[in-house]
Amino acid sequence: MDTGVPAFSMNPVMAEIFRQLGLDPDQVGGFFARSLSHTHHALPDPPVTADARLFALLPDDPVDRVSRLPDALLGNIVSCLPVKDGARTAALSRRWRGVWRSAPLVLVDSHVHPAGTAYAQGVASAVSRVLAAHPGPFRCVHLTESPLLAAWLQIVAGKGVQELTLVHHPWPLEIFLPSTFFLGMETLTRLYLGLGLCDVVMKTGDLDFILDRSPVLETLSLEGEMLERCLGLVSQSLRRVQIIGCSVGEIFVVDAPCLERLIQSGGWCPEDTDGNCTKVKIGHAPRLHMLGYLELDPRNVLEVGNTVIKAGTRVSPRTMVPSVGVMALEVRFGVRNDAKMVPSVPRCFPNIETLHIKSAKTDRSTGKLNLKFWHECGVIEFVRSRIKLLVFHDFRGGRGELAFLKYFCETASVLKKVVILFADGFASTEEAQSKLSSLGSVKRASETSTVLVTVPSDPQVGSIRSFKIGSGFSADDPFANY
Known part of the structure; x- marks a missing residue:
């Protein structure tokens, strides 16, 4: 699907505010457009496409x-058709009119904007209809192509939806969700929120309320949110949670049996x-x-449990999570x-x-680790x-x-494979591989293990920041x- 986002038309008041801050409104609008294009690429594709051609009869x-x-x-x-094509089926005959109204539709705002009208205005008008x-x-x-309207969200909540994707555009900067938005979300199974390009702060109780009102929700993906204090996960249905580029004080898995x-990934701290x-x-x-x-x-x-894990923390049944088979550390x-934390956490x-x-960059060094x-x-162990x-x-x-x-290869007796992915910055593959030349002389504990040295795949495809990959x-x- 096309993830390009057109430049935003900023109202005169906002444009003047940015000029007073010494910023070019056109450049700011372009930055937001590029950022949103990245967000759109990370989103899961909708279950229908507008590219296919529709034929009523065989020739x-x-x-x-x-x-x-x-x-x-x-x-x-009808529910597998883009919404415009689904609506057109009502013109086939009297019987088809009832079919369209009773079919659970897929509404993708980028599929419905009419040609020849202002982009955002056309999308908003078509979605409303x-x-x-x-x-x-x-x-x-x-809904990813136009500013979110509270009226839309109210209608969606009242009529029921299974999968909901919301990406708010930066104008207007503030968005207020109606208090009854999630009262009708008993059917919601997937929720993707991308609100990070505007001043959106979700209070501690907001997501608690969402989870409580969504008893069949399986996937929760958040990008760019500011979450006050704690995100508490209490849900009997959640299977996948992905939190990307958010400011959150605490993620507490309270009770999530599924x-x-x-x-x-990519968490950040407010300056205050x-x-x-x-x-x-x-x-x-x-x-x-x-x-x-x-x-x-x-x-x-x-x-884990009620124990803060530090270097040297003693392991006990209360501090163990035996179900985890795949772990990622930075x-x-x-x-x-x-x-020093590396041995303690995986225990x-x-x-x-x-x-x-993942080897993280640092501007300071507190001792060479040999x-x-x-x-x-x-x-x-x-x-x-x-x-x-x-x-x-x-790897740098x-x-x-x-x-x-070297330590890992010398001691890991059941190791089957090591994959080393180079960081950006090497002038050539030969330069990068020369950094690993000393690894070849290491006596491996597992004689059958192999080492693959390569570069990362396309970050837009393989990145953990992608909702398509991380939450599926x-x-x-x-x-x-x-």
Whole structure:
């Protein structure tokens, strides 16, 4: 699907505000358009496409065989059409009029804007007409091409929807969701919110209210939100949670018996905080299989049960999550205290078989980490007897990175494969591979293990920031990017 976003037409008041700030309104509008194009690319594709051509009859067959099908089957056909084509079926005959009104439609705003009118105005007008004309329910509502209108959200809530994707454009800067928006969301199974390009702050109780009113919700994806204090996950249906580029003080998995994936990436801290970023607390999540990225620096905290995990924390049944099989960690190998956390955190997840390590950039160094440092950590049991696949992301050739890789290969006795992905910045493949030349002389604990050295795949396709990959089940491991 086309993810290009046209430049925004800014009203004179907003344009003047940006001029007073010393900014060119046209450049600001272009920045927002480029940012939204990236957001649109990360979104899941709607279940219908407007590219296919619709034919009522076969060229050599004058008999209308489709109209003879049962109403239920006709309704399924109409619900698989773009909304404009679905509405056109009402003109075929008197019988088809009722079929369109009873079919659960897919409403994608980019499919309905009329040619020859102002872009945003045309989309808003067309969406309003469809929402008013159809009684619901909606199989999918995908609103990404125009400013969100509270009236739309109220109608969607009242008529019922299974999959809802909302991306707010920056004008107007403020959006107020109606208080009754999620009262009618008993049918909602997937929710994608991308509101990060405007001043949207979700209070602690907002998402609690959403989860409480959505008893069959399976997927929750958030991008660019500012979440006050704690995001508490209490849901009997949630299976996938993806939090991308959000400011959130705490992610607390309180009671989520069906949760399988908890993915977090690109979190940030408001300037007025005390320096702490995100606390991840795991309560009741017996099916949790994939977890990451956990950033191993003092500003980010991991708590299992009621125990804060620190370097040297003793493992007990209360501090273990045995269901996790895939984990992703972000480590600053130039910071000694961060590296000390590497042995401690995975010990709380004793059945990890796939470990992703992302080497984070740092402007400071607090000591060189050599091979001796890792050996002094003692025997790391999960490395020795559990890990079968290690994927090292953003390798830059640092001494601390190489020491960790050597230690891993020397001690991981069941290791089958190591994948090393280069970071940007190497002048050539030869330069990057030369940084790993010393790794070839290491005596591996697992003689059958292999090492793959490569560059990441297309970040737009393989990035963990993609809702298509992170919140779906099309890929066994959404952290893999090679």
